[in-house]
Amino acid sequence: MSISLGACLGIILTTSYGLANCHHCLRNAYPTFDPLPVPEDVGEALILTPYIQSGDVDMARKLAKVSEEPFAGLVTSYSGYLTVDPDLNSNLFFWFFPAEFGYEEAPLLLWLQGGPGVSSLFGLFGENGPFSVDETGSKLITRPSSWHRNHSIIYIDSPVGTGYSFTESDQGYATNQTQIGSELYTALLQFLWLFPELQTHDFFITGESYAGKYIPALGYAIYKNNPLSELKINLKGMAIGNGFTDPLTQSRSADLLFSLGLIDRKYADGLRSREDQFVAALLTGNYSEAYNVSTVDICLL
Incomplete structure (x- = not known):
């Protein structure tokens, strides 16, 4: 998959998400900057769900593998969209980094950002991912303390409408935590079919701030669906940093x-x-x- 550095930086810092029942936006602890220009055409959205559903996982992984510089030269990663509501064409964006060491047994982490409405790429570039960005906003810097050293980690822009995640209908925007948890669960199942070797790995849901609502919502969705699901997610725990959970x-x-x-x-x-x-x-x-x-x-x- 082709990913533009300029597009990434723009979406990380300028994302917004509408709130139901209140004409105010919540205070946002994350900084906002003007987006950087993207001179090149970044192409169409890479929706992987049709390949996964048809069993063509090899093609899906081939298409999802990030091949553009400067990302490809620093670390192996995969990115694309997973459809969570086909009727409304609602899709969640993800970026996955396999563990650099011990991939065969390393735990799988999901990182969710807060806001609400802040892209999880903020955490990737600004907190715990394989690289950060220099002061000019044009050069990547590797992060020695990246979580992907000994954990596989997937960043998802959630809910729909956050970051790169999109829908073609206003009805596709979530209005409650149950819907957010359900859509994350749907995306996670597809991801684990895309990377079946991770299905038995220990799985942890992590994040911060307003993700203190998303994380329990997903955990509950897994708890409710696991007993009857063909694919049982091996949830081992949740980690919430400075969570906004119950006002x-x-x-x-x-x-x-x-x-x-x-x-x-x-x-x-x-x-x-x-x-x-x-x-x-x-x-x-x-x-x-x-x-x-x-x-x-x-x-x-």
């Missing part, structure tokens, strides 16, 4: 900060007031108000 549970921080001596009593009282307002707005379904309360500068209290 109600995670909204209370004033007492802890005060007990640690990080804030004084006046500041703690102001923060508790904001926490109460946030919870009240959330419980009544007033998500816009909850957002407004959570973004007020507490230093002004």
